[in-house]
Amino acid sequence: MIKNRFFLISSAILFCLSVVIYFIIPNERKLQPSTTVMNFPVQDHNGTFILGSIGAVVFIGCLILLASGLEKYRVRSVIGVMVVFAFLPGMLMTAYQETFASGVKAVSYDQEGECYFETVEEDVLKGECSFVLHNRSNEEVTFEVEFMDSFYFLENNHRMVSLMNLAGPYKFTMEANEKRSIHMTELLDVSDIPNPTDSGSSSGIQLKLIQSNGVQVHL
Known part of the structure; x- marks a missing residue:
């Protein structure tokens, strides 16, 4: 053999x-x-x-x-x-x-988050996002969540998921070994945003977790 x-x-x-x-x-x-x-x-x-x-x-x-x-x-x-x-x-x-990981480096995401957007009036969008985070460490961790656009939107200079950041920052504290399902609904003023989406959805959304000490992870 x-x-x-x-x-x-x-x-x-x-x-x-x-x-x-x-x-x-x-x-x-x-x-x-x-x-x-x-x-x-x-x-x-x-x-x-x-x-x-x-x-x-x-x-x-x-x-x-x-x-x-x-x-x-x-x-x-x-x-x-x-x-x-x-x-x-x-x-x-x-x-x-x-x-071995600590802080946001110990937080995992299943890549199955989703966001939905619809126009409710001129220059105002309703955005809804759901995702699940899991703190796998034995320590409490506090961080901010930032929404990231996919390569397709970056390449076309178009914004969709990142519009949720207009209503941020979103700050979370997770207990040791906590797994949390997060759902948020926001009204977004896009009057000053070039090329925003007017409606649509995105699955497998990308997130950035940011600690107060500057440590960041992209998920």
């Missing part, structure tokens, strides 16, 4: 390196890509992302060495590694948040 042990060891090393690279990529670059390769963001509204490109190359090298090092079951093994890599970072992040 094993054709070249050196290739397999090298593949394992590159796999670990690709996981490390994925972890050190800032969340905002993972959430706002226009192009991804093997889950690595390689391009966004700022242009080519070098670290993400390196990570993609390293992971592809891992797969090539894996296939080259095996005599049989090459396709199955490559697919298996790709599946593992798809889930492993999330599992490791959860473990990190529950053990």
Whole structure:
């Protein structure tokens, strides 16, 4: 089954390196890509992302060495590694948040938040947003929530979800290990906002959590 042990060891090393690279990529670059390769963001509204490109190359090298090092079951093994890599970072992040992380870095978000907007009168929108946050640490944490527009809206110089910030700041305090479902409804004055949406909805909304000491996380 094993054709070249050196290739397999090298593949394992590159796999670990690709996981490390994925972890050190800032969340905002993972959430706002226009192009991804093997889950690595390689391009966004700022242009080519070098670290993400390196990570993609390293992971592809891992797969090539894996296939080259095996005599049989090459396709199955490559697919298996790709599946593992798809889930492993999330599992490791959860473990990190529950053990070593503190403050907003220990707060997770399931990426399933939604926002709805409708015009109620001229230059006034009604915005409704719902999302779930989970403080995985054993300490209370206080932070502000800021709403972020997706890459599509940034690229087209158009605002939608970020309009909710007009009624902010939104400050929350979460108890240790608390999981909270948050729903908010606001009337938004968009008279001074260029290119606001007039109605619509957005799912998988992106959030920024900000602590008073300046620590921020993009979710």
